[in-house]
Amino acid sequence: xxxxxxxxxxxxxxxxxxxxxxxxxxxxxxxxxxxxxxxxxxxxxxxxxxxxxxxxxxxxxxxxxxxxxxxxxxxxxxxxxxxxxxxxxxxxxxxxxxxxxxxxxxxxxxxxxxxxxxxxxxxxxxxxxxxxxxxxxxxxxxxxxxxxxxxxxxxxxxxxxxxxxxxxxxxxxxxxxxxxxxxxxxxxxxxxxxxxxxxxxxxxxxxxxxxxxxxxxxxxxxxxxxxxxxxxxxxxxxxxxxxxxxxxxxxxxxxxxxxxxxxxxxxxxxxxxx
Numbered sequence: 001x002x003x004x005x006x007x008x009x010x011x012x013x014x015x016x017x018x019x020x021x022x023x024x025x026x027x028x029x030x031x032x033x034x035x036x037x038x039x040x041x042x043x044x045x046x047x048x049x050x051x052x053x054x055x056x057x058x059x060x061x062x063x064x065x066x067x068x069x070x071x072x073x074x075x076x077x078x079x080x081x082x083x084x085x086x087x088x089x090x091x092x093x094x095x096x097x098x099x100x101x102x103x104x105x106x107x108x109x110x111x112x113x114x115x116x117x118x119x120x121x122x123x124x125x126x127x128x129x130x131x132x133x134x135x136x137x138x139x140x141x142x143x144x145x146x147x148x149x150x151x152x153x154x155x156x157x158x159x160x161x162x163x164x165x166x167x168x169x170x171x172x173x174x175x176x177x178x179x180x181x182x183x184x185x186x187x188x189x190x191x192x193x194x195x196x197x198x199x200x201x202x203x204x205x206x207x208x209x210x211x212x213x214x215x216x217x218x219x220x221x222x223x224x225x226x227x228x229x230x231x232x233x234x235x236x237x238x239x240x241x242x243x244x245x246x247x248x249x250x251x252x253x254x255x256x257x258x259x260x261x262x263x264x265x266x267x268x269x270x271x272x273x274x
Contacts, residue, residue, distance in 0.1 A: 028073035029110035030059060038113045040185050045107075046196035049216055051126045054195040056109060060117030063182060070119055073109050115184045118209065120195060124175045124218060131169045133245055134253050134266060136232070165234025167253070167266070169245055173224035179216070183209025230255050 033039060047054055060067040181200055185191070189203040196216055200209030218224070230242045242255040242263045255264040 049196040057121035118181045120179045128171045175224040181210040
């Protein structure tokens with residue numbers, strides 16, 4: 001009977017947590033915006049266009065080629081039911097499971113009614129080539145000196161790989177830049193910023209910002225930077241392990257960060273030292 005009650009409590013807790021987190025407004029707002037001040041909401045859409053990802057970084061209040069002061073959005077207070085939802089989401093062991101229900105990316109930002117420059121952060125990333133270095137098998141025995149390590153069960157400072165996956169050396173190109181859309185936020189309504197088209201629409205779908213701008217593209221006056229990264233692909237995830245990799249004389253894969261500090265050492269499986 002006790003187990004049944006416990007199970008029922010768990011189910012009710014999960015249901016309450018899902019309902020609570022779904023009701024939470026994980027939104028951001030313009031800094032210094034007073035609680036009852038007139039405001040509008042900007043919704044962002046089309047965050048990714050091909051190899052370019054975009055998001056609102058902040059706002060400018062003085063129009064110039066490169067304004068010096070940018071106002072970064074801050075996390076908004078929670079919506080009604082905030083106390084229960086916040087407690088459950090923060091302390092419950094089911095918090096991670098409900099993460100997709102919370103709008104923590106700040107897709108909606110509350111702004112004052114004024115003329116604002118909407119600063120859009122852009123990042124272009126394109127993989128050029130991928131070279132397989134080693135396959136890490138969960139459960140296999142690996143040996144480093146006199147230490148026996150089992151991938152998936154052991155974690156040592158010298159061996160940070162604990163999942164089954166394939167490690168690649170990736171060559172890529174990337175570039176970051178900023179676009180600014182100026183618009184007069186005049187009514188307490190909802191605006192939609194299409195990050196791909198560089199257009200801000202009011203609630204009547206009229207363009208009120210970015211009418212003179214074309215769709216997002218790489219800047220004509222800047223070239224992407226070339227880079228190299230060591231990544232592990234495992235269970236549909238991509239983890240960056242470092243920036244440089246090489247095999248030592250005994251066959252150990254050594255991975256270093258950009259400063260040359262060793263971040264991972266992955267020996268060949270089945271070496272002496274059992």
